[in-house]
Amino acid sequence: MGTECRADAQLSDYAARVLEQVAVAPGCRLLTVSSPGLARAASPGQFALLGCGTGYDPFLRRPLSFHRVDVKRGKVSFLYRVKGSGTQWLAERRRGDVIPVLGPLGRGFRHSDRGKRGLLVGAGLGAAPLLFLAERLSRQAWSLTVLLGAPTRTGILRADAFERFGTVRTVTEDGSTPKKGTILDLLQEEINRGGWDTIYACGPRVVLKAVQEISARTGIPAQISVEERMACGLGACLGCACRSASSSGYLRVCREGPVFDAGEVILDD
């Protein structure tokens, strides 16, 4: 994991061949493609734009975060929820099919040099970019705790995969896992316990806002991965605006983000 990623060097529109696609939970799929160049270039927190459909509907590409990257084997995985027409099309791709994948894009998670105790907060699909991050951080001898939360048991994604890289704690709103509550309850517990150098979070806005608030209150630096509707993914169209905390203007989620320091942006509803 680089400090400032130098994505541009290998940014390309890759023709990625599907190696495997499996359902990991209801409506939730793990897609693995072969793309050695992309695998080499990708950093945790960055994303790609996947071309969906053969005609012009759907028209726009879909942004998905890198979930796992196996540089040696040239494999890149995406963890995604089937939501609308684009992800539905992706879900129908089978081994051997080719998907256009533009990436790597954006600014991923950054080093913090304060220390190596990391708290990863993944609400629902927010788990997607965190596995890649967990792997890279653990390689650099970070000690990690991963919080995974969802409304119900089947929404807790990839807990077993995370276990290789740190302590995993899960929570569900309906109590279908041992612990019942929201991920924010869990987060507050861990914050109370203390000893964290950096928080990395991904998930719905309400979770990210809570992380912003905790970071501001406790002084623990946090990095949050933000979502916004995108067109170009390259910083050219100004479509993916997120309000800047330091100026009166906007930042581009696809360029200055998707990972922002918690204090960098204002998340409106």
Add this chain to the structure above:
Amino acid sequence: MGTECRADAQLSDYAARVLEQVAVAPGCRLLTVSSPGLARAASPGQFALLGCGTGYDPFLRRPLSFHRVDVKRGKVSFLYRVKGSGTQWLAERRRGDVIPVLGPLGRGFRHSDRGKRGLLVGAGLGAAPLLFLAERLSRQAWSLTVLLGAPTRTGILRADAFERFGTVRTVTEDGSTPKKGTILDLLQEEINRGGWDTIYACGPRVVLKAVQEISARTGIPAQISVEERMACGLGACLGCACRSASSSGYLRVCREGPVFDAGEVILDD
């Protein structure tokens, strides 16, 4: 083959499951679907509208003639050329996929009670509706000659299948079959030889116009299968207009056609 088809009785939007799809020539495919209801209802010369694509592009359905119908096994086949986005999508369907098929539509070939010596003229893809016709006519003890023409050898489609129902004569413009020339040369030869009760033709406009002219000149009744761009396929939108020979107005290819008596329509370019 009925006299006036009573298509409406079983007209429906069938969810047809693909049984098989094979390439029969470069860019030319034979698609077989399972649809017992459609198989029972279909008559030679009628067609169906096949839904293509999952989004709204392509938007319109594609008209294809019934090429073979196996009522007993509930199978319907289409012979088609991959031309644009719709047929490209069809070409990618595999066994088990479901295609929406609206049909049977239109007015097919009619009985002639003059006699049972039929001349079938299929230029290129014009062979598509003629196989189904040949099969039904031969069951009724017609004696048939089938003329198949194309620019080159690979454009002569399904000659072997036609041989079960009558004498097949082929011609290519580049002489890659024994006989060199156009299908109109072959047609003229057969007309000169004489003895025909009805001509049935399908193919490009230039061929259909020649058939109209021959029919008018010789008095041999001819039926031609006409193509026009379609939207509804049901007679509702008035999109598929073909100039009527008997009035100053237009006939609907999807309703009064696609098979017309040679004298019924004026084919503009």
Add this chain to the structure above:
Amino acid sequence: MIDLSVEVAGIRMQNPVLVASGTFGCGEEYSPLFDVGRLGALVTKGITLKPWQGNKPPRICETPAGLLNAVGLQNPGVDAFIHEILPVMKGYGVPVIANIAGFTKEEFVEIAERLTGTGVDGLEINISCPNVKSGGMALGTVPELAAEVVEAVVESTSLPVIVKLTPNVTDIVALARAVTDAGADALSLINTLLGMAIDIKSRRPVLGNVLGGLSGPAIRPVAVRAVWQVSQAVDVPVIGMGGICRGEDALEFILAGATAVAVGSAHFRDPLAAMKIISYLEHYCEENGINDWQKLIGTAWKNK
């Protein structure tokens, strides 16, 4: 089951899902596929005073997520309509709205007069067809001229008068206001967008008529915008149309301010589209516990 019935321009409909003029024949074409009597209302193809043979083919050209058409008002004329087509359409037991197209104000009046008392339930004045050259378009784009036509028709008939507007104008709200002031009981919007396509092989226009009208999902955002703008500006009900293919689309128009919707091009992709939309609306109301579904009309701007 929830009651989806609605009144538009005094015409009572069992549900708010109509068919768009020119896309549904006289109902008979679709009757083998579903019970046409389940629709909110039937709308005829444009009816002219005299028989009209329409434009030369090709009349249809597919475009991304839509199509161009240049049918050009092919119809047997008002008298043949009354005697041959209307009885078939009335047979389904739902209101029949006659889409009428004149080339002059006087023609509009004459068609309206002839249709009055025939069993037709309402008139939809088509001052917006892009496929007829002489006058059709101009009448529909200049508020004063449009208002004159509407006023004359309203005076000449006891039938409810719906006015169908073209989106090919700078200010559709001004047009809507003008025809509403002139007495329109309801508005239909939108008609097709003026477009064309060129065949790169022949290097000529695809359509026999050169220009055509663009319809289908491609134009839906333009239609939603028109409904949103107009429904806030006038007091009469709006029938929304333009690219409605699914229940979600119909709901979008209702939220934008439409009292009813019409399904047009969608029939070409899914002949059962209108039926599916009706079912969707029923289920939507049930699932969301909506008793008076008409409260949904214009929610998107009422909530602003």
Add this chain to the structure above:
Amino acid sequence: MIDLSVEVAGIRMQNPVLVASGTFGCGEEYSPLFDVGRLGALVTKGITLKPWQGNKPPRICETPAGLLNAVGLQNPGVDAFIHEILPVMKGYGVPVIANIAGFTKEEFVEIAERLTGTGVDGLEINISCPNVKSGGMALGTVPELAAEVVEAVVESTSLPVIVKLTPNVTDIVALARAVTDAGADALSLINTLLGMAIDIKSRRPVLGNVLGGLSGPAIRPVAVRAVWQVSQAVDVPVIGMGGICRGEDALEFILAGATAVAVGSAHFRDPLAAMKIISYLEHYCEENGINDWQKLIGTAWKNK
């Protein structure tokens, strides 16, 4: 290799494939993907006099075969443009056309004056942006007002002046004539169609700005029609745009009367679209033995 070079408004371009304003950043964003210096010309995002922060998100909404955008002219203002962005854009060695947007005639003039002599190769007057509320639209829809702006800008600068027209008008030909009479050296058409979308879950408009501009393949038929109509009515070259995604589409615009084309939304689906279009046009000319490819311009109406 065939010579595709072309002159538009006195600006020499190596080929007729430009990028559409607002879709291509300053070139730098796409430069990792292809050699931006192979384009016919670069066109900037709309430039205002003062820095402008744009609309609140969401700014993008996908629609069938297209998208709505309501970016709303976010830009650092003309001075920052000149000092920070222009040098980057000039670095690619192809003409740079500055798309300028004023809220008044005076602002247009002032932006034009500041850009004159900076290295910018031409101005594209954007009197047609649907995403700015105050005035922007009105200026661009009334021929007299549009002409006034154009006349004032033409007088204030030595740069070639291209005028970008909106399709959201009743009579685009009248608008084109007015601005051409006022001195426009070329026309760009079309800008986006005014549209909107409503989120049925929240029952509110999707876009932060409520209204947005529709672009992409969905609008291509409308754009081709505009180019067809306008190119026959005026004597200045037309830059065609609106849904051009592939070489065939570009050719369709050329046949309709465009001298050059611009690629916009297509970049979002295929970032290499413009490059592929250039290759297509080269191959097309070679295969069809076309030496003077400019003879293709307007063939569709010349052949009528």
